[in-house]
Amino acid sequence: MSILVVGSVAFDNIQTPHGKVDNCLGGAATHFSLAASYFTPVRVIAVVGKDFTAEHEAVFTRRNIDIQGIEHANGESFHWTGSYTGNMDEAKTLGTDLNVFETFDPKIPEAYKDAEFLFLANIDPVLQSRVRSQMPKVKMVCGDTMNYWIADHTDNLKKVLRELDVLLINDGEARMLAGERNLVLAAEKVLAMGPRTLVVKHGEYGATAFFSDRSFPGKKIAHPFRAPALPLAEVVDPTGAGDSFAGGFYGYLASQPELTPAVFRTAMFYGGVMGSFAVERFGTERLQNVSRDEIDQRFKLFRDISHLDE
Amino acid sequence: MSILVVGSVAFDNIQTPHGKVDNCLGGAATHFSLAASYFTPVRVIAVVGKDFTAEHEAVFTRRNIDIQGIEHANGESFHWTGSYTGNMDEAKTLGTDLNVFETFDPKIPEAYKDAEFLFLANIDPVLQSRVRSQMPKVKMVCGDTMNYWIADHTDNLKKVLRELDVLLINDGEARMLAGERNLVLAAEKVLAMGPRTLVVKHGEYGATAFFSDRSFPGKKIAHPFRAPALPLAEVVDPTGAGDSFAGGFYGYLASQPELTPAVFRTAMFYGGVMGSFAVERFGTERLQNVSRDEIDQRFKLFRDISHLDE
Numbered sequence: 001m002s003i004l005v006v007g008s009v010a011f012d013n014i015q016t017p018h019g020k021v022d023n024c025l026g027g028a029a030t031h032f033s034l035a036a037s038y039f040t041p042v043r044v045i046a047v048v049g050k051d052f053t054a055e056h057e058a059v060f061t062r063r064n065i066d067i068q069g070i071e072h073a074n075g076e077s078f079h080w081t082g083s084y085t086g087n088m089d090e091a092k093t094l095g096t097d098l099n100v101f102e103t104f105d106p107k108i109p110e111a112y113k114d115a116e117f118l119f120l121a122n123i124d125p126v127l128q129s130r131v132r133s134q135m136p137k138v139k140m141v142c143g144d145t146m147n148y149w150i151a152d153h154t155d156n157l158k159k160v161l162r163e164l165d166v167l168l169i170n171d172g173e174a175r176m177l178a179g180e181r182n183l184v185l186a187a188e189k190v191l192a193m194g195p196r197t198l199v200v201k202h203g204e205y206g207a208t209a210f211f212s213d214r215s216f217p218g219k220k221i222a223h224p225f226r227a228p229a230l231p232l233a234e235v236v237d238p239t240g241a242g243d244s245f246a247g248g249f250y251g252y253l254a255s256q257p258e259l260t261p262a263v264f265r266t267a268m269f270y271g272g273v274m275g276s277f278a279v280e281r282f283g284t285e286r287l288q289n290v291s292r293d294e295i296d297q298r299f300k301l302f303r304d305i306s307h308l309d310e
Numbered sequence: 311m312s313i314l315v316v317g318s319v320a321f322d323n324i325q326t327p328h329g330k331v332d333n334c335l336g337g338a339a340t341h342f343s344l345a346a347s348y349f350t351p352v353r354v355i356a357v358v359g360k361d362f363t364a365e366h367e368a369v370f371t372r373r374n375i376d377i378q379g380i381e382h383a384n385g386e387s388f389h390w391t392g393s394y395t396g397n398m399d400e401a402k403t404l405g406t407d408l409n410v411f412e413t414f415d416p417k418i419p420e421a422y423k424d425a426e427f428l429f430l431a432n433i434d435p436v437l438q439s440r441v442r443s444q445m446p447k448v449k450m451v452c453g454d455t456m457n458y459w460i461a462d463h464t465d466n467l468k469k470v471l472r473e474l475d476v477l478l479i480n481d482g483e484a485r486m487l488a489g490e491r492n493l494v495l496a497a498e499k500v501l502a503m504g505p506r507t508l509v510v511k512h513g514e515y516g517a518t519a520f521f522s523d524r525s526f527p528g529k530k531i532a533h534p535f536r537a538p539a540l541p542l543a544e545v546v547d548p549t550g551a552g553d554s555f556a557g558g559f560y561g562y563l564a565s566q567p568e569l570t571p572a573v574f575r576t577a578m579f580y581g582g583v584m585g586s587f588a589v590e591r592f593g594t595e596r597l598q599n600v601s602r603d604e605i606d607q608r609f610k611l612f613r614d615i616s617h618l619d620e
């Protein structure tokens with residue numbers, strides 16, 4: 001079933017210990033949709049400027065991603081400049097030029113309205129709510145956010161949280177949102193804000209899903225689920241790893257006929273798989289060219305590194 | 311088969327957000343041997359002072375731990391004072407009084423010499439080497455160390471590393487020992503120093519085993535293994551969690567007829583299980599009183615939180 005994602009399409013200037021790239025196609029919606037495209041049809045809502053050319057369009061269309069919802073506005077696209085040092089566990093933002101993204105008002109094409117899975121990537125929660133309200137029949141809603149919205153747009157964000165089936169954030173964001181250092185207690189508080197399920201991403205340590213009584217109607221899952229990350233000898237560029245995790249996770253979920261605990265667990269593994277590919281090259285290079293066979297092999301590797309049997 | 315552990319038996323003053331205890335029985339050898347005692351016979355070599363009474367002896371003997379190797383010296387036992395704040399991921403040492411531990415010279419009782427598994431807890435690598443050399447017929451040697459020895463006693467430590475089957479350290483120690491931020495590259499460098507296998511503990515994120523070609527003679531394991539930690543709503547006192555992990559891990563290994571990859575993986579899970587019990591109460595309280603049934607149930611929980619099938 002198809003996913004509709006609303007989020008940023010951007011150009012990134014990235015510096016890591018492995019090199020430097022300029023004007024590299026990026027943005028949460030880009031990473032997400034490429035990762036998800038290996039599992040299910042994806043439709044994108046975003047806004048770009050004059051610098052987004054046919055060459056960039058082709059990055060999406062080659063993966064059969066529907067881009068009729070990418071609006072072309074007058075001006076430049078969103079540009080982000082960041083760098084990573086040391087263990088590369090956190091990006092240092094050196095510059096953010098919102099450009100056409102500053103006045104982004106997501107419009108949902110008629111042809112998108114039958115999408116059954118909605119992903120609200122990290123954008124202004126007011127826009128997330130607006131998109132959500134225009135998709136009343138959607139089967140599942142999954143969302144992301146970041147420290148900026150948690151700190152300064154809390155009320156708007158809390159409105160979105162009430163509408164979410166799954167919230168996907170990282171450790172620091174979960175602790176900040178809950179105002180609680182212990183991750184289990186933080187998860188309980190976040191779940192009480194509305195999301196049926198919370199997925200907390202731990203970077204190189206994997207991710208943990210925390211379930212509420214509403215996660216699987218009729219089933220009670222009394223414990224969290226922890227998916228591994230692949231220990232990697234070389235992380236070239238961590239940009240978009242979290243969005244790629246979300247894409248693999250949600251793409252797999254959307255491809256399945258039913259949401260069961262086992263499907264959810266498998267989706268968490270596919271999230272890790274797509275995140276592990278994303279960081280192997282700068283920008284979206286690896287996500288554009290991974291094969292289904294490589295994905296399957298890496299999924300098996302994730303299983304092998306975490307399961308007791310040989 | 312039986313384990314011989316050499317390490318510290320100490321008294322701890324501990325402050326955490328959950329309270330404060332004084333003169334609480336602790337030390338690496340104590341946590342280790344209690345955790346291991348649920349799986350296999352354990353013999354301890356340590357030194358204590360006059361403040362170590364029959365009541366403290368009983369903590370060991372109630373778990374059938376052989377303490378004839380605990381030497382009673384004139385003076386006070388090793389005392390450690392530390393505190394944990396915030397997320398409690400690191401202890402702040404407020405005081406270390408080595409006392410009788412300062413001149414500790416491990417002596418191996420004759421009756422201990424047929425022990426087949428040796429655990430060198432975190433002590434001066436010179437002493438670790440001395441004990442190792444007196445146990446030439448031992449089947450397996452596992453060891454721990456800490457930043458102090460890595461930084462200031464590197465050459466002595468490197469001599470010990472060449473003798474180890476398994477080195478158990480945490481992330482920071484692995485990175486420091488290798489002089490390398492990337493964990494996979496750090497693990498490769500550490501394995502090149504001698505240990506056949508490296509287990510890196512990640513605290514609340516579990517642990518990863520890195521294998522060399524010498525880990526399992528005749529078998530090549532091309533990827534690491536990642537064991538989860540249990541997300542806990544309440545960590546009362548993290549002191550000794552790493553030693554308890556080591557005890558559960560090594561105790562299980564020593565209880566098995568053969569070292570296979572599946573046995574090693576299971577041992578990693580039992581390490582996490584015993585670590586998760588250790589932090590539920592101050593000091594060794596929980597490790598003294600856990601039941602085999604609770605251990606089995608928690609092992610099943612570790613499986614449930616990490617495995618794809620339901």
